[in-house]
Every structure is written in structure tokens, then in C-alpha cells.
Amino acid sequence: MPPFIPENFLPYLLNQAAEQTSLAFSTVYRDRYNMLRTEWRVLFHLGHYGDMTASDIARLSKMHKTKISRAVKALEDKRFIAKRAASEDRRRDTLSLRPEGRRAFDDLCAIAARHNARLLAPFSPGERLILLDCLQRLSGLADSAPDSSRL
Template structure:
């Protein structure tokens, strides 16, 4: 039975995603002392507005423990605030504070600069091919979890 892990598509996609993610993480880690789960939670809240921790986990494919730690860290930095659901006390809504929105805006500028750096590194043709390939995967293998729940 012939099998080479290094040519197995899921393995290669994971390795490529990890390299790209680590390279970007090094930038925001040094500037903001932020972990990847914190970045993902901040990005979700900045992009979609008020969410629950469960929605953040579904949006970012993070385990609830990582979401919980990230939320706590963002709250300690005063970048996030919690509010109890008026109808169901089991739910907490999370949203960015004004300071959190300012950091998110700065992070988006950093993210755009990183995308430009990656485009230059890969070249326009390779980047277009990569984007087309990712779009094909996303179209043929849609995710099972919603980005946002119907609960507001």
C-alpha cells in the first residue's frame, strides 16, 4: 500500500494554513501580545458584531475551552464586554468595547498589509490560482456549522 503523507491533500492544506497563520500570528503577537484564539475571537466580533461564545466557536472552528480563554483574555484587556441575555440568563452576548473596536481596526490594517505581503511573495498568478482552488473546495464541501446562529 503506497501512501505519502506529504502529498495527502488534507495534510498539505493543514500545513499550508498553519504556515500562513503562524507568520501572521508572529506580527500581531509582537504588537498586541495576542494569541491566535484571541485574534480569531476579536476578528469574529469585529466582523459580525455581537455574538455568543458558541457563535464565535462555530465561526472560528475553535473548541469552547479556547473560546472561553480568549474571551476572558480580551475582557481582561478591556477589549470585550459581556451582557446577559434579557430572555435567557444562560446566554451571554459578547461585543467589542470602543478600545476593542480600535484594536480591531488596527488589526484589519495589519491583515491587509499581510495579504499584500503574501500576494507579493506568491505572485499574482499563483494567488489567483490559490483563491480559485479554495473557492472550489468551499463550494463543493460547504461547512456544516453556521457562521451566525439565528439567535440574536
């Protein structure tokens, strides 16, 4: 086990890495679409996984529901997404991307993909595989991902 120094303390290391890697991209969605990170995340979930309710997003992204509620309202105001009452349960609203939101999603995704590639570029393919795998296990994202349950 490596020695306990700041450079080996995972919570600290992950936080720093997260901030460093998020910085450049956050200016993109902020400057281009005046979005906050939570809004970009909600947009991303809807664009990637398709229509879903706020609580679906909460389960997937592990964000608190109040954060999502606020992001949804902001995205509605921007005309990026639309709400419609979910078929049976009148408590739920199904969220979906409007054409304008789809365009923003496509645009941002292209930039995000490039950004991600640049971030991963310094690592060897083997390192990339291990890094991503470790992070997925640490993040607990695989636990609730919709795709993994369909295997």
C-alpha cells in the same frame, strides 16, 4: 487522480501551508497586543460579524467552547471586549467590542489584509479564485456562515 506522495496529501499540505502563512501574522498580534491566536480569532469574529455570544462564535469558527471561554476571559482582562447578559436567556452573554478592542481590530485587520494580499500576490486571478473556492469548500466554513444563509 494525482499520485499519493507527501506533496499531494491534502491534510499534510494544508497543515504546512497554514503554519507557513500564519507564522508572520501571529507575531504581529502577539507583539503588538500580547494576544494568542484564539484571542485574535474571537476579536476578529466580533469585529466582523458584530456582537454575538460565545456559542455563536463556536458554531461559526468550529472552535471548542473551552478555547473560546478562555479567549473571552483574556480579552476581557485586556479591556478589549465586554460581556452583558443576553436579553432573554440568562445563560448567554452577549459579547461586544469596547472602543479599545475596536481599535485593535481595525489595526490588525489592516495588517491582515495586507498580509493576505501579499500571500495571494504570486497567483494569477484565476488561480486565486479557484484556490479560495476550493479551500472554502474543504474548510466547511461556507456551511455555517451567517451571510450565506441570508441569500
